[in-house]
Amino acid sequence: MTQVRLNSVRKQFGNFVAIENLDLDICSGELVALLGPSGCGKTTTLRMISGLERPSNGAILFDGKDVSEQAVQDRNVGMVFQRFALFPHMTVEKNVAFGPSVRGESKAEIARRLDEILEVVQLTQFRTRFPAQLSGGQMQRVAVARTLITKPSILMMDEPLANLDTKLRVEMRRFIRDLQQQFGITTIFVTHDQVEAMELADRVAVIFDGQLAQYDTPERIYRYPRSLDVADFMGATNIYSGKLLSRNRVRTALGDIDCPHQNDRSAGDAVQVLLRAEALDMNIGPFKSAGSGLRGRIMARDFFGASVTYRVACNEQEIDVTENARRMLDVGDDVQLEIAPEQVWLLSG
Amino acid sequence: MTARERRTRILQMLQLIPILSVLVILFGGALVMALLQSLGFAPWFGINTFPDFSYFGSLWGSQTFWVSLWLTLYYATVSTLLALVFGTMLALALIKAFPGKWLYKYLYKLPLMIPYTVGIALAVIMLSSGGVLSRIVAFAGLIDDPGQFPQILKTHYGWGIIAVYVWKQTPFITLAVYAVLLGIGRETEEAAAILGARRGAIFFRVTLPQILPGIVSSTLICFAFNVGAFEAPFILGGGFPDTLPVVAWRYFNDADYTLQLQGMATVVSIGIVAGVILFAYLWVYRRYERRMGRH
Ligand SMILES: Nc1ncnc2c1ncn2[C@@H]1O[C@H](COP(=O)(O)OP(=O)(O)OP(=O)(O)O)[C@@H](O)[C@H]1O
Ligand SMILES: [Mg+2]
Numbered sequence: 001m002t003q004v005r006l007n008s009v010r011k012q013f014g015n016f017v018a019i020e021n022l023d024l025d026i027c028s029g030e031l032v033a034l035l036g037p038s039g040c041g042k043t044t045t046l047r048m049i050s051g052l053e054r055p056s057n058g059a060i061l062f063d064g065k066d067v068s069e070q071a072v073q074d075r076n077v078g079m080v081f082q083r084f085a086l087f088p089h090m091t092v093e094k095n096v097a098f099g100p101s102v103r104g105e106s107k108a109e110i111a112r113r114l115d116e117i118l119e120v121v122q123l124t125q126f127r128t129r130f131p132a133q134l135s136g137g138q139m140q141r142v143a144v145a146r147t148l149i150t151k152p153s154i155l156m157m158d159e160p161l162a163n164l165d166t167k168l169r170v171e172m173r174r175f176i177r178d179l180q181q182q183f184g185i186t187t188i189f190v191t192h193d194q195v196e197a198m199e200l201a202d203r204v205a206v207i208f209d210g211q212l213a214q215y216d217t218p219e220r221i222y223r224y225p226r227s228l229d230v231a232d233f234m235g236a237t238n239i240y241s242g243k244l245l246s247r248n249r250v251r252t253a254l255g256d257i258d259c260p261h262q263n264d265r266s267a268g269d270a271v272q273v274l275l276r277a278e279a280l281d282m283n284i285g286p287f288k289s290a291g292s293g294l295r296g297r298i299m300a301r302d303f304f305g306a307s308v309t310y311r312v313a314c315n316e317q318e319i320d321v322t323e324n325a326r327r328m329l330d331v332g333d334d335v336q337l338e339i340a341p342e343q344v345w346l347l348s349g
Numbered sequence: 350m351t352a353r354e355r356r357t358r359i360l361q362m363l364q365l366i367p368i369l370s371v372l373v374i375l376f377g378g379a380l381v382m383a384l385l386q387s388l389g390f391a392p393w394f395g396i397n398t399f400p401d402f403s404y405f406g407s408l409w410g411s412q413t414f415w416v417s418l419w420l421t422l423y424y425a426t427v428s429t430l431l432a433l434v435f436g437t438m439l440a441l442a443l444i445k446a447f448p449g450k451w452l453y454k455y456l457y458k459l460p461l462m463i464p465y466t467v468g469i470a471l472a473v474i475m476l477s478s479g480g481v482l483s484r485i486v487a488f489a490g491l492i493d494d495p496g497q498f499p500q501i502l503k504t505h506y507g508w509g510i511i512a513v514y515v516w517k518q519t520p521f522i523t524l525a526v527y528a529v530l531l532g533i534g535r536e537t538e539e540a541a542a543i544l545g546a547r548r549g550a551i552f553f554r555v556t557l558p559q560i561l562p563g564i565v566s567s568t569l570i571c572f573a574f575n576v577g578a579f580e581a582p583f584i585l586g587g588g589f590p591d592t593l594p595v596v597a598w599r600y601f602n603d604a605d606y607t608l609q610l611q612g613m614a615t616v617v618s619i620g621i622v623a624g625v626i627l628f629a630y631l632w633v634y635r636r637y638e639r640r641m642g643r644h
Binding site for chain 1 (some may be wrong): 536539540541542543547550554555559641
């Protein structure tokens with residue numbers, strides 16, 4: 001149980017700035033996701049927290065104590081590597097027992113903890129196998145077990161699920177979440193999959209080009225992104241530029257839309273209007289009077305099983321609408337779109 | 350077997366024919382001839398007492414043979430071990446980033462491209478009494494006269510021989526180990542460090558087992574060469590009793606050509622000793638590999 005703080009941390013490789021002034025506060029026992037596109041500095045951040053890499057500037061604090069001078073071995077952190085980094089010449093048991101063994105634990109204690117942790121990750125029957133004889137999911141569990149057995153105060157995972165197939169990924173997500181809650185370890189994991197980040201994390205840190213773009217709960221990041229980049233990365237498609245008519249009505253190319261009351265904006269301000277695809281209601285008539293809702297026609301339909309996404313043409317604009325697949329509308333149908341004002345989110349610009 | 354499988358099988362055999370014929374005719378034939386001669390079969394010298402074990406008998410019965418064998422193995426083992434330690438340390442250093450690394454990566458390979466004889470000549474120039482090193486030491490005032498410089502060459506300690514072998518073979522082992530190190534990457538070492546392992550534990554428990562295949566194959570080659578090599582002990586060695594390859598050379602060069610057969614017995618002895626040691630080495634390693642679950 002350790003609280004982690006990054007104080008304007010910066011990392012430079014030669015002339016290349018990988019991390020620029022990163023401030024991050026992670027509470028004790030919290031599960032935080034570092035989310036961002038490839039090359040944005042996620043792995044570098046983890047490596048600095050673990051001590052494998054030294055920040056060029058700034059400080060990293062564990063429970064308020066600067067750990068800059070502390071060697072990797074003394075930080076008591078755990079890291080599950082992107083490619084697992086299992087010891088290929090050791091069996092599952094030897095891999096898992098490595099940490100306690102180099103820390104000089106007694107044989108009996110190691111054996112006891114080994115049995116316990118292998119049970120937790122359900123690898124008891126594979127204990128004498130070598131990594132080359134395991135599946136991806138099994139290797140990943142070995143990597144997790146090898147880390148957990150050392151009782152790290154901070155657990156870091158670098159894209160732990162990237163190498164797994166969809167079904168296994170769902171299983172492992174649940175498994176990690178359960179473990180984390182069971183042990184209550186401060187956990188930081190890296191991903192470039194926003195769905196994964198939202199499902200697992202208490203808070204998500206979105207990083208672009210070595211800079212923290214937003215750090216918030218999954219729900220807030222999804223509903224109230226602070227910038228167009230974040231909105232875009234979280235999968236938002238319906239973004240339109242507009243102009244405020246008043247503090248709670250905005251004019252866009254789609255039509256005029258009611259929005260939540262804007263305290264720090266005033267009529268005439270240019271804004272970007274974010275309409276989440278699943279927040280739109282689609283009526284198929286009889287249509288209400290003009291002035292409420294936007295009239296449009298379905299142009300395309302993508303079926304995802306549980307949900308359907310329609311592409312609707314609306315005042316010569318296109319807008320995506322996602323709804324439950326309980327009903328199916330057809331291409332060419334006329335529809336009327338409505339959105340509750342509190343579901344509308346405005347960005348500056 | 351289908352017709353297609355048969356065709357690929359035949360093609361494979363055709364591809365193997367050139368190398369097989371070289372191995373069987375030249376190498377295998379020579380081996381058989383050497384063995385026959387050492388057992389007294391040399392009708393072209395007018396000698397044919399086959400099978401005659403007296404050549405091996407007189408060789409193995411003499412005290413000096415065993416001294417020669419000891420010297421041969423001693424030079425070979427010590428220089429292989431030293432080259433292994435230096436080569437591994439160099440390879441470990443080279444995978445880390447440091448300023449001027451490109452220059453080191455180029456420089457360390459130089460001895461590989463310089464022939465042994467040149468290396469031996471360099472050793473004579475540098476290490477002999479009256480050589481450059483002795484003059485430098487004398488100039489520095491550590492000794493009064495270059496002649497007082499301790500004898501490095503032409504002793505049975507074989508420092509000169511060992512120096513040349515180590516100088517030549519360190520880069521070879523570095524090359525082999527470096528390639529393996531690049532292949533395994535840094536990640537397992539980093540994982541070990543995070544799990545709490547210090548430098549020693551990381552090397553002996555994580556790195557070494559993974560580079561062992563490279564170490565075994567490169568030391569095998571070096572050791573086999575060192576056992577059979579002739580120039581360095583001939584020029585830099587301590588004289589009688591010589592190492593076995595030098596002994597064999599003296600027999601072959603003797604005016605009395607019947608001693609050729611004695612020389613053949615020496616060569617076959619070297620072959621047997623080297624073969625036994627190398628197979629024992631490989632056998633131990635294979636057992637280790639199997640225990641590790643590899644094959
Ligand atoms: N040792 C290094 N030397 C030079 N540049 C580096 C080094 N390590 C990382 N970088 C650079 O720093 C940037 C961030 O790298 P990092 O590995 O942290 O990305 P990432 O967010 O983990 O990406 P991915 O999702 O692809 O794993 C990249 O542009 C990378 O090229
Ligand atoms: Mg990465």
